[in-house]
Amino acid sequence: MQPYGIQSTALRYFLEVVRCGSISEASQRLNVAASAVSRQIAKLERELETPLLERRARGVVPSAAGERLAVHAHKAQLASEQVAAELRGLADLRRGQVRLATTEGFSLDFLPEVIVAFRQGYAGIHFSLEVCAPAAVTRRVQEGDADLGLTFSLRPEPDISVDATLSGAIEAVVAPEHPLAGRTGLTLADLQPFPLALPMPDTTVRQLFDICCGVQGLSFEPVLVSNNMQALYRFAALGGGVALSSELSLRSRLREGQLVALPLLDEGLAARRIELQSMAGRELPPAVTAFRQALIGALGR
Structure with missing residues (x-):
């Protein structure tokens, strides 16, 4: 099998289809013909000797093999982006980007306060903050769409590193x-x-x-x-x-x-916990690592 780097056309097209759940939508985002996207994915499936997508009435979903490839590719893509950032001189924290996903409650006061305090020392770091349901926060981190997630969890999740925990008692x-x-x-x-x-x-x-x-x-x-x-x-x-x-x-x-x-003293209402999550096995960019430490300190207080 020919080894595919993260920048290969076939793998790049495959990742976009997985993100969109549709070949036609992916082709629009990539600005290429849908037939070209399909050919590249078919080429990738031939090389790997396994189906990567399952066709449904309303689009496509990754097969079991496709899910594993997507997780690996996301990690490789993020690592590649980190290397590029370091080569551009971003590792000294003069500039950088931190992508956060969280549930609504943490977005109202807690995270804005931590971001403001952090930027007093690192004014060049910019943030994006997406608010979504608890399970969606974890999914954003698993798929590499968020660097860090702050959410409530009831159970361990695959491909997630839990960097800090706190009681989430109701x-x-x-x-x-x-x-x-x-x-x-x-x-x-x-x-x-x-x-x-x-x-x-x-x-x-x-x-x-x-x-x-x-x-x-x-x-x-x-x-x-x-x-x-x-x-x-x-x-x-x-x-x-x-x-x-x-x-x-x-x-x-x-x-x-x-x-x-x-x-509330009823049994079961303390079953959840607050988790600071990142993608398991991923080496985080310097800006994300620094902010993660700031978050861990704030959670401890």
Whole structure:
């Protein structure tokens, strides 16, 4: 088999098709004919003697072999980009790019604060911050679309290096004048008399909340359900009722006295953890490595 470097046309076209899930969309992004993309992938499949893509009614997905090749190619591409950055003189942290993916709660206060503090020492470092669901954060890191991910996790994930962890225990969040604000701990049953604001089912907060309620036979009718955590926190701060969150997501608001967080003592609500994730086996660029260390320090505080 002929060895393919990361810059080979066939492999580059294959990676774009995997990203897009469609040969036609990949051809548009590459600005080449779809037939040329198909020929290059067919050539790659002949060389490797295995199918790399599975055709579906609405596009294509990688086969098992294609998934393994895509993971390897992503790592090689990222390593190649790092070498290029170092050759351009970026390794001294005068310039650089850090791509972050995170869940919404961490994007409101925590990550902007860490970025601002970091750039006081490294003003040439630029950031991109994508907000998505917890599982999507991990997927961005696995696929090389994000350098670092800060997310909630319920289980170990393949091709992920966990660089730091913190308890992601769910807490009840209320305004300082709320009747529950003086308590040192609560159970889910204690929340039943009060209006409740919950996130959507694709969040780990909601998933663990629903599981624990099911185990205990508890039933809630939330007065507010939203995919916007800012709206839920504001609802609680205005005295509208109880929201659910982790301490880290609200650290600055708790410090400023806008909200009060109360531990929930029910078994199972501490099952998740906060993870700082990077791609397993990848040597990170200097700017990313430096910011990762800053994040680890901030998480520890």
